[in-house]
Amino acid sequence: MRKLAFGYSTKCNIRCEHCVATEDLSADKKMDSDRAREIIVEMAQAGVGGISFSAGEPFLYFNEIVALVKLCQRIGIYTRMVTNSFWAKTAASSDRRVSELKKNGLCQLRLSFSRWHQKHVNKDNVLNAARSCQKIGLTYFISFVTDFSKADDPYEQFLRKHGLTFFPEPVIYAGRAASFKRRQILTDYQANCCDMNPYLTPDLDMYACCDAGTHFPETNFFYLGNLKDNTIKQLFAKTETDRLHKLIRTMGITHIASYTGMRAREIITYSKCELCRKLFNSPETVTRLKAEIPQLKAWCR
């Protein structure tokens, strides 16, 4: 099933230090709402079965997004919204918003939570939002963004204490977080395959992966094109037929890194997106890999 992260607007009401937005991308851009409706209908016709309203803070355009969610429900598209929960200051205000979303067919709410978000939004907002979802029967989960340092222990403890459903997500060292000191990690030697759900910006540029994909300035490796010059089907087909993109999905980034000559003990110090960036933001590596697809494909067990 085709899925897509829908960047209706890049506007956000807070400014997290770790945000993958860069200054140029974080300018307050917004899609025209009539055009957004047309695009969503075109997406359904192109076989898109899931849309995640992400990018800036979708609750800043609550009524417009709710209308898009309702449209998605009518034409059979699964919907998720990603939010920083600024709107859930009280249990009552939180219940009102969540009821509205549920009534209009939202399928899932994803609540962002981290020591960076919570400098701007009270932890209790996230708790209110999660409790409203539990009460009203809307599926939710908390995306706990972490650099796996001890500083995050109290935040994880908060989620555990309240019995909330959460999944840790490594901070992506791109955008504002590009200047963060890389943590020392040693992961398993895992394949690091990536689903690569495309991302659509308010300017109608489409990238083959989530917004981290917009941060490959040296190669523009994940850029697919703009909807002004292409159909949704054409842009999806580009990534679905791109041989390197396919290998990221099926072979995994770790094996591609190994093929290029990276030592195993270096590979295990990288998180998935960092390793991806190291390989595919390098013009030399991309040129080499494109020229050696048959050899790369043969690099398998």
Ligand code: SF4
């Ligand atoms: S991480 Fe999310 S909530 Fe924080 S500034 Fe970026 S878009 Fe806004």
Ligand code: SF4
């Ligand atoms: S691993 Fe690469 S393709 Fe996948 S989300 Fe990260 S940057 Fe995008």
